[in-house]
Amino acid sequence: MVFEGSSAAISHTGKVRSNNQDSGYAGANLFAVADGMGGHAGGDVASSIAIQRLERLDQAFSSTDDAQASLQAAATTAAGDLIRAAKERPELAGLGTTVSAIIMVEDHAVIGHIGDSRIYLYRDDELTQITADHTFVQRLVDSGRITPEEARYHPRRSVLMRVLSDMDHDPELDMFVMPTLPGDRWILCSDGLSGVVDDPHVLKAMRLGLPPGRTADNLLKQALDGGAPDNVTIVIVDVGGVHPVASGTATIVGSASNPSGVFIPAARPARTSWLHPVRQAANEPSHFEPAADYLEELIEEDRRRAKRRRAGWIAALLVVILALTGAGILAYNWTQTRYFIGADEDSVVIFQGVQQNIGPISLSTEIEDTDILLAQLPPYQRASVERTINARSLADAMAIVDRLRAGADAVLSETPDVTPTPTPAPTPAPTDSTAPTDGEDAG
Template identity: 40%
Template structure:
């Protein structure tokens, strides 16, 4: 019996985020989804790097017992590449990604999983979650300290304990499953599972027969629920090619790896790598034009002209993913820069570069200080007007401390009828320094420390998706369900 995946992949940036750190892939034999983390430190680079490494598995060259090892080898190679990227560019330190990959060989499906992204199986009218989150909250549930219901609203539910970070000890769970005709697989990022109720997800999976329409519906529900996170959905139905006609073998790539948003924000559009792969497939096979948005099927069997076209299309996808990763890397670089500027009468620290590209602003306020611009020497005020560039967050904080010192010296001078002037970093206020004047917001500036400088503002909270210290990995022996 010839098996095939009838598949679709969709992704949306979500209601709050400015960039998509998810990457998804759906092809004849491979379904994969990676949810990058690390924010502007490179989550999008991490997810697209891993997905790019897996794409070539969507081929008929790997079969039988080799499938599990081939998938594991690719994941290890991708993880090694992440480590090399961090070593080459320390600013990427802290990036990582979850991964769920389903690799099919005939009726066997190998599932690899690490992180808190989820996979579901629809079989015989029932929906079952077939992955267990590698997360802090899941550990609490396993230990009986909280209930599964409590876990859904726990404030630390996004803390993960195992992800791909480039560390040699990062190890996914690996399970071999027996596939059946009629099975439906869903893999998704937490942008769906955290914001759409499980019974609603089940209802859509059971009630919408077409994979593309099903994926669109799930993404739309997440956006309607106000999901602030990226939302990525990959749906694959296991079908019998003797009963279902296969129109194409065109893979779909979405999210950070390939797709910019269309009007609806959920579908691939003609300028994506998937569309380029479609054009290449058409040229190689002499087929008619295909709509880049339709879901696709792939036939089982030996290499053929269709198989050759698939491999050529996959090669284009790999190249496009690499290019997309490079573009996101450039954007991520800009978001690791910092500068100081005046905002609302006080000094503020901004992350990014002081530029705009059309409607896109490449900076955002990281935090506002209580340093009044008017308290500073005129030379500093002029510099703030143009923006004071710094290399990183540490340099930004150091410059804030310097400005606090200059503002304090100016207040002291003016209180004693003297002109405001720049003072050296060794300056300390003489005994009897007057109390600091209130900031424009009405909040008193902090009192100076014994060294003559004020404490730095508190750093912004760390990203909730940052991985916590990994637990020792457990080995999951392949089982057959």
């Protein structure tokens, strides 16, 4: 599918926070998202200042090198603006913002990034995260200490390692250039979207093939349905070929869209009533940039958490093993309360246990050979013994054996005596006393 060159930008406060500290920009050649930090007022100011400096780059650049140099210079200037703002208004101390920006230069995208807002590329029906989060948990993921899924719920996922702030005159942006192709769709978003809607659901929304505006609405709805604990800002731009250089009306959203400047309310005491827990949470900063010693504490805390997690897994494994062992012992003991009558080669035997085996382990033992031969049993009893006969107890088994013995005796009593009768010796023929003898005259 090939998109016509078009873009959209949308920003929402979310369901928890009371103000929008995000800013977004979608112009002719520049597209950017900034997620402010620094409390109720500081975040608004920081993201607005960043976008105001970046919007001057919405022009046609002669080369990608010029665009990269201008993008880095704009970020450095914005950092200087943040430093001056914090000096002029001490209540803004600690303000900062993430920045993720794309400048389209013909058929290339010049990308600048700092913080944990993200840039994705949807190309050839696949979604790829182009930028890497500058967060403490991402460092843990990169070192293999936790998984990406664990990073989504890590208690320190809001700790930023690099950010555009009032503490660094020369911010280090990730800068690189990527070629664009017809049909590319670029998505820029604050972590209010990426922290709630995972990549598979973003990909599913991309595959619907809706225009940028409707796609952004779809993603925002998913974030709101997921609770939207933070501000949500989304910028989407489609590439239909070589990017146009024509100027046009830009779309600015979030705190930077206030034409009269950012409203900075006076400080007010925090509410402690249990009736307003959501409002209290809304004014908490979503990000902060830690000092070096704090990072060392986090690393040590993570080591302790990893040890506790391993200990927990080992303890859980031991509990499972003990439970299975106990269940096995109880099951085996129960089998030894059962009895059955079966055959052992040619005789009837009483067994204790059950007929089943667990692999090489037999669950029955022979306790008495009755000396009743299978050949002596009636056919139906012999078949029953060969199939085994269950008994409720040893006494019941003995009673069954008595019946089998009676059956065997009955068979023996009904068998006819086949002992052979001796054959009498033949009787000799009688002798005639009147018969003539040799030498006598027969006459």
